[in-house]
Amino acid sequence: MLEAGYKKSDDLCNNVCGRASRAVRLRCILRGFDARVLVLLLVGVPALIFGIYLHGQKVTYFLRPLWKSPPKPFNRIPHYHHQNVSMEKLCRLHGWGVRETPRRVFDAVLFNNELDILAIRWNELHPYVSEFVLLESNSTFTGIVKPLFFAENRARFGFAESRLTYGTVGGRFVKGENPFVEESYQRVALDQLIRLAGISDDDLLIMSDTDEIPSAHTINLLRWCDEIPEKLHLQLRNYLYSFEFHLDDKSWRASVHRYRAGKTRYAHYRQSDDLLADSGWHCSFCFRYINDFVFKMKAYSHADRVRFQYFLNPSRIQDKICHGANLFDMLPEEYTFKELIGKLGPIPHSYSAIDLPGHLLQNVDKFKYLLPGNCIRETG
Template identity: 55%
Template sequence: MARQHRSSITKLWFFRVMLAIFVLSSVALLVFANWHTVKYMLRPIWDTPPRSFAFIPHYYAHNMSMRELCALHGWKLRKRPRRVFDAIIFNNELDLLEIRWREIDPYVTKFLLLESNGTFTGISKPLWFGVNRKPGGRFDFAEPKLVYSAIRTPRLPRGVRPYVNEAYQRDRMNELFRTAGIRAGDLLLMSDVDEIPSGHTVDLLRSCDGIPPVTHLQLRNFLYSFEFPTHKDRSDTGSWRSTAHVFEPRVTQYSHSRVTDTMLADAGWHCSFCFRTVADIAFKMRAYSHADRVTRPDFLREERIQDLICSGRDLFDMLPEEFNYRDLIGKMGSIPSSYSAVNLPLHLLRNVERFRYLLPGNCVRPRV
C-alpha cells in the first residue's frame, strides 16, 4: 500500500514537472515570437527616459523682418547671411526630396546628396536619383547647386547589423563636405530626406549671429502622410535627429544621433513612410536599419499595408516607445486623422494634384 502511495506521488510530481516545463516553454516561445512587443511593454520598468532637451522658443510670423525675428530669439542680424549646405543620404524618397529641396532652395548654397547602390540592409537597388537626374526634369532647378556622389555599398555578411552600412555611408558623407567646399562658419544641415526643415527656419539660422554652434531641430512627426500627426502635446519631443551646425573644420562630423542638448522648437516636418505606392513602403520596411522589425512575412502583404495606411496604425504592430505607462497606453492604437493642411511645405500645397496622397483624405495608394 505504501509502495503504491509513493508511486502515485511520483507520478503526480512528474506530471507537475512536465506541466511546468510545458508552460514555461510555451511562455518562452511566446515571448521570443513577440519580443519587440514584450520589450516595449516593459520599457517603463527597465528603461529610463533620455535627458530633456533645452528648447529654444521659435518665433515666426509672416511679414516680420529678419531683424525683428533675430531680436526675438536674442540674436543679432548678420551683415551677410551664412552660406548653407544641406547634406542628405538618399534612398528612394523622390517626392519628399523634391518637396524638401523646393522648401529650402531659396536659402541653400549647395545641396549635398549621397546615393548608394545598396541599402543599409545590403539590398541592391538602382541609383534612383541618378536615374531621375535629367535635363529639364523635376530636379533640374537644383543642378547648379548640386554636389552628388554615387557610391557602392557592400553586401552585409550574415549576422552583421545594418548599422555597419549606415555608418559607412555617413562616413562617406564627411568626404563629400570637402568636395563641396564647405568652410568654417557655414551652416550645415544634417538630416534624412523625410526630415524637412522649414524654409523660414533655415533663413533664420543663416541670417542671425548668436545661434548655437550645434542645435537639433524639432520637427512635427507624421506617419504615411500629413493626415496622421503623431506629435500630440508638449510632452512629446517629436522628431529630434535633424541638426544644424555652424561648421568647424576637423570637428563637425556627419551624424544622425544626439549631439547636443539644445533644440530649436517647431522647425519643420518629419513625414515617415510617406511614399506614393505600397511597393515603396514595403521596400523601405526591408531596407532601413530597423528591418528586423519585420518579424513575419505577412507584414509585407500589400492588403495589410494599405489597411494600416488608411487606419493610421503601426506597420510593425509595435507599441509606442514610451517610458511611462500613462503615455504608452495613451498612444496605443490608431493615430487620429487630422483635417488640417495648414503650415505645410509650400511646394506640396502648390502642387496638390501631384502630391495629393500626402494630404488628408487621400490614403489609398496604388500597388506600384
C-alpha cells in the same frame, strides 16, 4: 501459508525494479501526476513559449519605463516667426544678433528612394540653400543591392542642378553585419562629399535624413542671425505615412551646424542640448507606392523589426496605412507609462493641412496621397 503482514497487491509498480518494460515504468512515473497538470504542461507551456515569441517585444516595450531612463531634457528655444515681422526683429526675439549678409547654407542627405519627399524638401529649401549635397549607394544599410534611384530620376530635379553636388558610394555587402555599420560607413563618405562641395568655416550645414524637412523660414532665420548655437537640433512635427497622421512633436535628430573644418562630422545622433521648437516636418514612410513601403521595411537600419514575413503583405500594409497603425505591430517607444498608455492604438486622424510644405500644397494633384483623406496607395 501466507506470512504475517503480507498483503496481496496487483500494483504493477511494486517490486518491478529494472525488470519492467519501458511502458510500465512510464505509467509508474506518471501515476502521481494529476491529469490537469499534465495538460497544462503539455499544452500551456508550449503556448506560453509561442506567445512570448509572438508578443515578447510588446512586453519588453511596455515595461520600457522600468528598465530605461529618459534622455537628458533639451534646452528648448522658443521659435518666433511671422512673414510681416522683419528679420532683425525675429533675430532679436531669439536673443541673437543680426548679420549684414546671410551665411551660405549646405543641405546634405543620404538618399535611399524617397523621390517625392526629396522634391518637396528641395523646393522648400531652394530659396535659401547655396549647395545641395546628395550621396546614394548601390547598397541598402542591410546589404541589399538597390538601384541608384536619384541618378535614374535626376532630370526631375533640374531646378537644383546648378547647385548640386552628387556622389555615389559602393556598398560593402558584408553578410550578417549590423546595418548601423554600413550606415556609418555611408555617413563618413558623405562627410568627404560635403568637403568636395566647397563648404567653409561658419557656413551652415543641415544634417538630416531626406524625410526630416526643415521649414524654409527656419533656415532663413538661422542664416541671417548672428550668435546662434554652433550646433542646434531642430524639433520637427512627427508624421507617419502622410500629413494626416500627426504622431507627436518629438522628432529631434535633424540639426544645423556652423561648420568647423576638422571638427564638424556628419551624424544623426544627439550632438547638442539646444533644440529650436517647431522647425519643420518629419514624414516617415510617406510613400506613394506599396512597393516602396516593402523596400524600406527590408532596407533600413531597423529591418530586424520585420519579425514575420506576413508583415510585408501588401494588403496588410494598406490596412495599417489607412488606420494609422504600426507596420511592425510595435508599442510606442516611450519612457513613462503615462505617455506610453496615451499613445496606445492607432494615431488619430488629423484634418488640418495648415502650415505644411509649400511645394506640397502648390502641387496637390501630384501629392494628394500625402494629404488628409487619401490613404489608399498605388500598387506599382
